[in-house]
Amino acid sequence: MNKETENLRKEIVRISGVNPVKCMRCGKCSATCPAYDEMEYHPHQFVYMVESGDIEPLLNSKSLYQCLTCFACVDRCPRGVEPAKLVEAVRLAAVRKQGANHLKADDIPALLDEDLPQQAIVSAFRKYSK
Amino acid sequence: MQRIGVFVCWCGSNIAGTVDVQAVSEALKNEPGVVFSTNYQYMCSQAGQDIIKNAIKEHKLTGMVVCSCSPRMHEATFRKTAAAAGLNSYMVEIANIREQCSWVHKDMQIGTEKAIILGKAAIAKVNLNAPLVPGESPVTKRALVIGGGIAGIQTALDIAEAGFPVDIVETKPTIGGKMAQLDKTFPTLDCAACILTPKMVDVAQNENIRIFSYSEVTEVKGFVGNFDVKIKKKARYVKEDVCTGCGLCTEKCPQKKVPNEFNLGMDNRRAIYIPFAQAVPKVATIDPNACNMLKNGKCGVCAKVCAAGAIDYKQQDEIIEEKYGAIVAATGFNPISMDKFDEYAYNQSKDVITSLEFERLTNAAGPSAGKLIRPSDGKHPHTIVFVQCVGSRCAACAEKGKEYCSKICCMYTAKHAMLTRDKYPDTEVYVFYIDVRTPGKNFDEFYRRAVEEYGVHYIKGMVGKVAPEGDKLMVQASDLLANKQLHIAADLVVLAAAIEPDKSARPLATMLTASMDTNDFFTEAHPKLRPVESPTAGIFLSGACQGPKDIPETVSQASAAAAKVIGLLCKDKLTGNPCVAHSNELMCNGCSSCERVCPYGAITYIDKEFRMPDRTTRVRRVASVNPAVCQGCGACTVACPSGAMDLNGFASKQIMAEVDAICK
Numbered sequence: 001m002n003k004e005t006e007n008l009r010k011e012i013v014r015i016s017g018v019n020p021v022k023c024m025r026c027g028k029c030s031a032t033c034p035a036y037d038e039m040e041y042h043p044h045q046f047v048y049m050v051e052s053g054d055i056e057p058l059l060n061s062k063s064l065y066q067c068l069t070c071f072a073c074v075d076r077c078p079r080g081v082e083p084a085k086l087v088e089a090v091r092l093a094a095v096r097k098q099g100a101n102h103l104k105a106d107d108i109p110a111l112l113d114e115d116l117p118q119q120a121i122v123s124a125f126r127k128y129s130k
Numbered sequence: 131m132q133r134i135g136v137f138v139c140w141c142g143s144n145i146a147g148t149v150d151v152q153a154v155s156e157a158l159k160n161e162p163g164v165v166f167s168t169n170y171q172y173m174c175s176q177a178g179q180d181i182i183k184n185a186i187k188e189h190k191l192t193g194m195v196v197c198s199c200s201p202r203m204h205e206a207t208f209r210k211t212a213a214a215a216g217l218n219s220y221m222v223e224i225a226n227i228r229e230q231c232s233w234v235h236k237d238m239q240i241g242t243e244k245a246i247i248l249g250k251a252a253i254a255k256v257n258l259n260a261p262l263v264p265g266e267s268p269v270t271k272r273a274l275v276i277g278g279g280i281a282g283i284q285t286a287l288d289i290a291e292a293g294f295p296v297d298i299v300e301t302k303p304t305i306g307g308k309m310a311q312l313d314k315t316f317p318t319l320d321c322a323a324c325i326l327t328p329k330m331v332d333v334a335q336n337e338n339i340r341i342f343s344y345s346e347v348t349e350v351k352g353f354v355g356n357f358d359v360k361i362k363k364k365a366r367y368v369k370e371d372v373c374t375g376c377g378l379c380t381e382k383c384p385q386k387k388v389p390n391e392f393n394l395g396m397d398n399r400r401a402i403y404i405p406f407a408q409a410v411p412k413v414a415t416i417d418p419n420a421c422n423m424l425k426n427g428k429c430g431v432c433a434k435v436c437a438a439g440a441i442d443y444k445q446q447d448e449i450i451e452e453k454y455g456a457i458v459a460a461t462g463f464n465p466i467s468m469d470k471f472d473e474y475a476y477n478q479s480k481d482v483i484t485s486l487e488f489e490r491l492t493n494a495a496g497p498s499a500g501k502l503i504r505p506s507d508g509k510h511p512h513t514i515v516f517v518q519c520v521g522s523r524c525a526a527c528a529e530k531g532k533e534y535c536s537k538i539c540c541m542y543t544a545k546h547a548m549l550t551r552d553k554y555p556d557t558e559v560y561v562f563y564i565d566v567r568t569p570g571k572n573f574d575e576f577y578r579r580a581v582e583e584y585g586v587h588y589i590k591g592m593v594g595k596v597a598p599e600g601d602k603l604m605v606q607a608s609d610l611l612a613n614k615q616l617h618i619a620a621d622l623v624v625l626a627a628a629i630e631p632d633k634s635a636r637p638l639a640t641m642l643t644a645s646m647d648t649n650d651f652f653t654e655a656h657p658k659l660r661p662v663e664s665p666t667a668g669i670f671l672s673g674a675c676q677g678p679k680d681i682p683e684t685v686s687q688a689s690a691a692a693a694k695v696i697g698l699l700c701k702d703k704l705t706g707n708p709c710v711a712h713s714n715e716l717m718c719n720g721c722s723s724c725e726r727v728c729p730y731g732a733i734t735y736i737d738k739e740f741r742m743p744d745r746t747t748r749v750r751r752v753a754s755v756n757p758a759v760c761q762g763c764g765a766c767t768v769a770c771p772s773g774a775m776d777l778n779g780f781a782s783k784q785i786m787a788e789v790d791a792i793c794k
């Protein structure tokens with residue numbers, strides 16, 4: 001692992017408060033995930049890839065925005081690893097880069113829709129931009 | 131003043147390689163009390179021991195110091211040598227100049243300096259040593275086994291075989307334990323009942339064994355060799371010596387709707403019942419919570435049909451008091467509750483069952499007479515999903531699961547899967563696993579047979595949720611090797627629930643002053659070298675109460691515990707360890723600090739009369755140590771605020787003298 005990756009890994013671990021080494025690779029997070037089929041990288045892969053420093057593919061993956069943050073994986077993980085918090089931290093690492101906002105204010109009018117609660121838009125805006 | 135001899139050992143080159151032994155023996159010659167000092171190549175050899183013996187006699191030694199290996203290694207050897215030459219064994223001190231000196235230093239000068247300091251410390255201690263004589267206590271030649279499962283049965287049989295009387299105390303109406311509920315046993319697939327019930331009969335027929343079924347231990351007092359135990363024999367409302375076990379009452383009893391605990395509530399029993407056909411003792415028991423006669427005095431059918439006249443509605447609990455020399459804990463295990471695992475829908479669907487329930491469903495004596503059916507509709511299941519590690523290896527939440535591996539689930543699930551495929555080849559069987567752990571004789575071969583010969587689908591991954599939908603159970607799981615999420619419509623889901631120690635173990639451990647770990651398993655005296663003994667003298671451990679175990683391991687441990695009990699009961703007198711605590715009653719302020727920290731329950735408080743200087747008497751509460759129970763750990767000497775507690779052979783004064791010698 002080069003120094004830059006190592007620093008990124010440490011940063012993600014620190015932001016998330018998740019210790020990926022606690023994972024025993026049971027896959028219950030991915031078994032429980034309702035967004036599994038939408039995701040390129042699945043919750044258990046997030047944990048393993050952060051642990052092994054293979055973070056670059058995660059930063060560029062759409063999976064970051066497909067996680068519903070429903071916390072089912074956090075609730076059911078038998079080791080208390082809390083994968084959703086790790087996904088969140090990787091997402092933060094991505095959107096905090098200059099110009100990397102996933103959702104910009106200008107995008108919002110196009111997304112408006114009668115059935116969509118405004119709260120969801122506010123929440124998404126907070127989540128996907130810095 | 132003592133006359134001390136110093137014997138410095140070379141241990142070949144082990145010590146002499148890094149320590150100048152000649153310099154050490156020369157330097158120690160001038161210490162206070164030393165009248166003789168020498169060194170030799172192997173002090174523990176016969177020739178070395180002769181040097182010691184001759185020196186003791188020639189120089190009239192009253193104490194000696196051996197500078198050699200760890201006392202764990204040869205303290206006993208040199209104590210015997212001293213005793214053979216007429217010197218009290220407890221006047222021998224070992225200065226460890228091997229493990230703690232020559233082996234950790236490379237520099238000869240430093241090593242030698244340290245060896246001299248260690249020698250000086252030991253000499254300073256011997257100067258204050260006093261001869262000690264171990265006490266003796268008698269042994270009651272009877273053993274108590276608490277728990278009547280396969281562990282308790284095996285221990286009792288082995289002790290009885292050696293000719294000692296044994297009592298088994300079992301809380302259930304019959305002995306047999308969990309093994310009696312099982313169908314087949316891995317890895318040879320013998321029928322559990324076929325190998326267990328003959329042993330139960332052996333127990334019943336053995337003249338040396340008494341069974342107290344439907345009973346529990348309520349009080350334990352005393353110490354190794356001399357336990358006083360109270361056993362509560364609960365009223366079963368049936369005279370045990372009169373009942374013939376014909377079972378007529380259990381057919382005629384009108385109260386038919388009592389959940390049958392032996393079948394884990396999957397069918398009903400009567401208010402008067404015999405748990406299963408081969409029960410020992412084969413005696414009926416009335417459930418006071420279900421019996422109409424006992425509840426409101428209206429019924430009495432069982433008394434009318436009983437030809438032997440065994441029914442006694444007025445029976446009372448009986449307390450039996452007995453003395454024992456040794457006690458064996460064999461309280462066993464239970465599967466944990468599945469209530470907290472909402473994701474597996476255990477409480478939502480009758481078709482989500484635990485492995486023990488599956489065991490009853492496939493047992494010929496079970497609720498379905500051995501036919502594998504769905505508990506909800508009685509139909510044959512065509513797709514069965516087994517989930518491993520439900521609650522095992524679960525570190526996230528202590529209320530939900532257990533952090534340890536339950537050890538037996540991999541094997542019994544392989545057995546269930548294999549037997550299902552063997553009997554019902556039209557059934558698809560999936561096993562979701564995290565790791566398959568099969569360390570045991572013929573275990574891995576067994577698991578591979580399930581996969582290779584019986585076509586069980588083993589999938590690496592965990593089940594995330596089970597959702598009842600119509601008459602199906604929708605199982606959502608991950609297949610980690612294929613990196614896929616699976617959705618299986620199953621007919622039956624079997625959960626391999628973690629196992630935990632029986633609830634009775636914790637209060638029992640308190641009574642026995644036996645220590646437990648955080649999971650309520652009994653702790654062994656040494657995890658490798660004394661695995662069947664509790665740190666409390668006279669208490670032994672058998673079976674799953676010490677940790678998760680399968681049947682072969684349980685039986686081995688049960689026999690091992692029996693061997694230890696027999697070794698104890700064979701002795702007429704027990705020689706104690708004289709290095710025990712004692713309290714200076716004049717200094718004791720009766721604060722109870724020592725009693726609270728004592729892990730062995732060796733300290734009690736007594737009211738004692740003291741003569742005061744003005745010739746009046748005063749009663750004071752003072753600590754009293756039972757030397758037969760005390761193991762000499764020294765916790766009390768540290769806890770005592772007034773310095774009244776001291777340890778023979780390791781008195782505070784002696785330890786301080788050692789420290790002073792080192793710091794000089």
